[in-house]
Structure formats: C-alpha cells, structure tokens
Amino acid sequence: MLMWMVIDGVDMPEDGSAGDLAADLLVRVADGDQRAFSDLYDLLSSRVFGLILRVLVNRSQSEEVLQEVFLEVWQSAGRFAPNKGQGRTWVLTIAHRRAVDRVRASQSSTDRDVRVGIRDLGVSHDSVAEQVELSIEGGKVVAALATLPDPQREALVLSYYGGYSQSEIAVLIGAPLGTIKTRMRDGLSRLRSEMGVNA
Incomplete structure (x- = not known):
C-alpha cells in the first residue's frame, strides 16, 4: 500500500520521490x-536519526548529532545543487560525516584518557593491557582508513560502521552497485596492505 503525506498542501507519496x-x-x-x-x-529526521544511531549506537549522542545536522542543513542549504543529486542523499551524507566525526572524536578522547590514566594513576600495565591493545588496533584501523581515497573510505565506513548493505550504500551515495563493490574490494585490499595483513 502506497502511503501519502501532505506537505504545504501538496500530496506526495512516501517512496523514492521523497x-x-x-x-x-x-x-x-x-x-x-x-x-x-x-x-x-x-x-527526513527519522531516516537521518536512524543513520546516525547506527553509526554511534549511543542514543543521546545521536540526538545531539541530529540537531547539529539540521543546523548545518539550515546554514548551508544554499550549497545544495539540485542538478547534482537528490536532496535526501545530500542530507544523509552530512549526517554520516557528522556521525563519523563524532566517533573519531570519541575514540581520540578515549585513547587520551587511557594514556593519561596509565601515566597519572599508576595503573598496572597488566590490568589495562587488553584495553590498550584494542585501542592501538582501533587507532591503526582509523589511520589506515585515513590513507584511502574518500570514495573507498566512505563505502567501507558505511558498511562496517553504519551496517549498510552494498545495495543500500549504492542508493545512499547515488552510485551504481558495481562501483560500490569495486570501491569496497579495492579499499579492503589497500587496508590489508597498509596494516601488513596478508589476504
């Protein structure tokens, strides 16, 4: 059943024409x-919130990022070029970038806290070894991701951090499915090389 909604007196179907x-x-x-x-x-807010929540997991942080996204949309709507893509995709791209930035900032803060905690509190290395090892590995992955071209990094982050399928990523980015598959394959190959992992 096709659902309809009324916006400014105009009936619009709740499908791809959004x-x-x-x-x-x-x-x-x-x-x-x-x-x-x-x-x-x-x-768009429920769809945007869903994307942010999939990346951040934390509901309160996701709500904050949702506000940031729509503030940015209000302030930068003039930069949207209708002839270059769908409005929904443009907003979702802003949301994804904001969510990933929040993850990176949170990871940096956690890494800093772990380093300071070990140094200042005299915590035994053995008691935090596993956490530090995980932080180091996470840092290596983030550093390796930073070396990838933007299209490859975006596809991998949407897949592994956002939980999107390749088909969903293709729709979200506005690229053919084959292009997304190629970006992910090439990106994973470069990540393995950057991290010294044999395929």
Missing part, C-alpha cells in the same frame, strides 16, 4: 523558508 521533494524543500530552505525547513525535518 528525494525530489527534499531537493525542492532544500531550495526553499536556502531562501530562508522556515516552513520548508520544518517540512524537511518532518520528512
């Missing part, structure tokens, strides 16, 4: 239309 509706709303938001912003939020 991307086109989002694009129209973003153009109006760029002109300072608060009603369009409210409609855009109603249209």
